[in-house]
Amino acid sequence: MKAISKKLAAFAVCALAVVAPLALRPAEAAAANSAQTSWSGLSSAGAVVADGQCPVVVESEKLTFDIPSFPSNYYGTADEFAAYDARVTAEYALYNPADYAVTVNLAFPFGKLPSYAYGFYADGDYDPAAGSAYAVAVDGEEVQKILRHTYSSAYSDYDNETDKARLRSGYMQEGLFAPSTPVTIYNYTVNASGEPGRYASLSAPFPSFHSSSTALVCSLSDFNYEEKRIFMSCTNGQSFSVYILGGAIDPIVWSVENGSCTLDDKTVSTTLGELATQTYDPARGVSEADWFNAVCDQIIDSGRDFGEGMCFYECDSFFVDPENLLRWYAYSVTLPAGGRAVNSVTAPVYPELDTDDDICRYTYLLSPAADWADFGTLEIIIGSPYFVNHCSLGRPERTEEGYRMSFDSLPDSELTFILSAEDTWFEWGYPTRRPYNDMTVWLIACCTAAAAVAAGVGAWLVVRAVKRRRDDGAR
Numbered sequence: 001m002k003a004i005s006k007k008l009a010a011f012a013v014c015a016l017a018v019v020a021p022l023a024l025r026p027a028e029a030a031a032a033n034s035a036q037t038s039w040s041g042l043s044s045a046g047a048v049v050a051d052g053q054c055p056v057v058v059e060s061e062k063l064t065f066d067i068p069s070f071p072s073n074y075y076g077t078a079d080e081f082a083a084y085d086a087r088v089t090a091e092y093a094l095y096n097p098a099d100y101a102v103t104v105n106l107a108f109p110f111g112k113l114p115s116y117a118y119g120f121y122a123d124g125d126y127d128p129a130a131g132s133a134y135a136v137a138v139d140g141e142e143v144q145k146i147l148r149h150t151y152s153s154a155y156s157d158y159d160n161e162t163d164k165a166r167l168r169s170g171y172m173q174e175g176l177f178a179p180s181t182p183v184t185i186y187n188y189t190v191n192a193s194g195e196p197g198r199y200a201s202l203s204a205p206f207p208s209f210h211s212s213s214t215a216l217v218c219s220l221s222d223f224n225y226e227e228k229r230i231f232m233s234c235t236n237g238q239s240f241s242v243y244i245l246g247g248a249i250d251p252i253v254w255s256v257e258n259g260s261c262t263l264d265d266k267t268v269s270t271t272l273g274e275l276a277t278q279t280y281d282p283a284r285g286v287s288e289a290d291w292f293n294a295v296c297d298q299i300i301d302s303g304r305d306f307g308e309g310m311c312f313y314e315c316d317s318f319f320v321d322p323e324n325l326l327r328w329y330a331y332s333v334t335l336p337a338g339g340r341a342v343n344s345v346t347a348p349v350y351p352e353l354d355t356d357d358d359i360c361r362y363t364y365l366l367s368p369a370a371d372w373a374d375f376g377t378l379e380i381i382i383g384s385p386y387f388v389n390h391c392s393l394g395r396p397e398r399t400e401e402g403y404r405m406s407f408d409s410l411p412d413s414e415l416t417f418i419l420s421a422e423d424t425w426f427e428w429g430y431p432t433r434r435p436y437n438d439m440t441v442w443l444i445a446c447c448t449a450a451a452a453v454a455a456g457v458g459a460w461l462v463v464r465a466v467k468r469r470r471d472d473g474a475r
Helices: 004-024 076-080 115-121 162-165 271-276 288-302 367-371 436-475
Strands: 044-045 057-066 085-096 102-111 134-140 146-151 182-192 199-205 214-217 225-226 229-235 239-245 255-257 259-265 267-273 325-335 340-348 352-354 359-365 374-385 387-391 402-407 414-419
Touching: 085 325, 102 340, 134 325, 146 288, 162 367, 182 199, 182 229, 199 259, 267 271, 271 288, 288 340, 374 414
Parallel strands: 044 359, 057 374
Antiparallel strands: 057 085, 085 340, 102 325, 134 340, 146 325, 182 239, 182 259, 182 267, 199 229, 199 255, 214 239, 225 229, 255 259, 352 359, 359 414, 374 402, 387 414
């Protein structure tokens, strides 16, 4: 009997040792290759007050999501992308408590593009107005809206404070960043010793700036700065430029290991406005002022401020990629003294996609509504054939059309919710990856069956041993 028990125990230990690592293996390990399974989306936001606080209050807001389908993980053309039919509508019941008429300048950010729509950028297609998918109305009547653009990195989410500040009424006039700012360009060529393609290492003391100057080091992605010296490396024959905004400085003298660096015979004097205009194309639907401002904001956002001046690299074209342009509709609403109106904005919603878990994650920013003088009630309706698995604002009420939530005031956090075809609620949110791989279910089933068989065999052996002892005792 003891020998049998030891054998069964050894068998169980061996089985667990083989099966456990497989069962605990994460989902990614089950993939046959390294195909992409998730795509970034965009945060949505409603209308924001473009010019600061105003006396107008929002008595109530009704936020309606109409999501009949999920987006594809890839779109080859702008027309295919424009056919995507999920959208959100925000309806604001506005009230002017002042004893005078108020015109509110509003801006509606309707996003860049989600990563699954980058495909048609490769062919140069760019539809800035995005067709009729966007609507702005007051009391049911469409109002005139002006298409605007601001710089926003393709990898950053909408930030109300930062992005709204970039929505200027004209050309930027901030310190050095103005169209009339003089720019001096110093062009250098590097010659490396030895075989073609060999690198030369360059260094120079950080230049002494006038208080109104900024250095832009361009075309060199491996630029570095340490102990008040600039370091970089170039291949044989490579050229690069140093752009100086504002007051001119002496040309930078480079110390070179394994080669030499020569300053071209001439420098070019121009202005920041002229540099930005060289890459401006009105066919993109961007105004010249918005384009100039986007170029400047990209320099500021991507630059490195060392306290003595800003160093920036890889900006020799002074060009902004369309995927880094945040699109807006600007419009106005006029309310008489004590007057009321309903302002509605409609736009597509672009969720994060996770095809490995078959979920879509939607984010709607509620915090920009704090710009209003006061905010009343909020009603959220999610109409969809899919199921809400999680919501950051609590579990919504199920209705025949989908889900509903209501609040007596503006919530403290943003709205995030997850939809999938699975009718399951996850209180703390759905994982971005399943905790176990697809083979786990099969392994657990096999392990359970093996355990059941082992238990049955063990029970049979025990009964048999007991019966033998009884038979031996009877003799």
